[in-house]
């Protein structure tokens with residue numbers, strides 16, 4: 001099983017790396033660098049936001065395919081804002097839906113997703129069996145993880161997002177981009193997030209990034225055996 005784990009920034013990648021023992025090997029590729037674990041996981045700090053995350057993930061997927069050793073699974077991982085009270089700080093969320101929350105058009109009657117404008121897609125659904133395996137291994141809650149290009153900073157915006165996406169547990173900035181790249185290569189995707197801050201009014205003092213990064217390390221320690229025993233044919 002060849003697995004690519006895409007985080008946004010190096011501190012998230014390093015939090016994932018701490019779940020593995022042994023030395024990492026750096027593999028430079030055009031535009032990106034992979035950190036390969038002794039067990040063969042490739043860790044990628046893919047950048048912040050859906051566009052850069054998609055471009056970096058696509059570069060890694062293309063390089064692997066051209067080498068004749070394509071990935072079997074892509075995991076989008078990192079910290080996230082959690083919708084309260086369902087996703088408290090330090091808790092884990094696994095996406096059963098990865099949804100681009102701000103990909104569309106603002107109209108006088110409200111927001112229209114691109115799908116209602118007649119093109120594109122706004123949601124990717126990871127394989128249900130994989131979500132179940134990840135939930136059971138890590139204790140994460142399953143739910144929608146929104147991808148946004150602008151971090152929510154007001155209670156009104158948080159409420160508007162929840163009204164449109166009642167099953168949303170968390171928001172982050174890369175999952176949909178990573179999922180688009182994976183889908184273009186026909187590779188399944190999973191998104192795992194550790195909650196570092198509440199979604200809502202901006203309050204930097206409320207961030208618990210260290211706790212979220214520790215939760216991410218612990219989660220990957222439990223997740224990897226589950227990923228390795230999962231087969232893409234499971235539903």
Ligand SMILES: O=C(O)c1cccc(C(=O)CC[C@H]2O[C@@H](n3cnc4c(=O)[nH]cnc43)[C@H](O)[C@@H]2O)c1
Nearest residue numbers: 008048079080081151152171172173174197199202
């Ligand atoms: O400046 C702020 O108010 C602010 C609040 C929360 C997060 C940020 C970031 O720049 C982090 C972006 C980074 O981390 C993920 N992330 C973490 N929390 C959130 C969130 O509440 N909403 C969206 N993304 C979040 C995200 O995936 C990025 O990689 C700044």
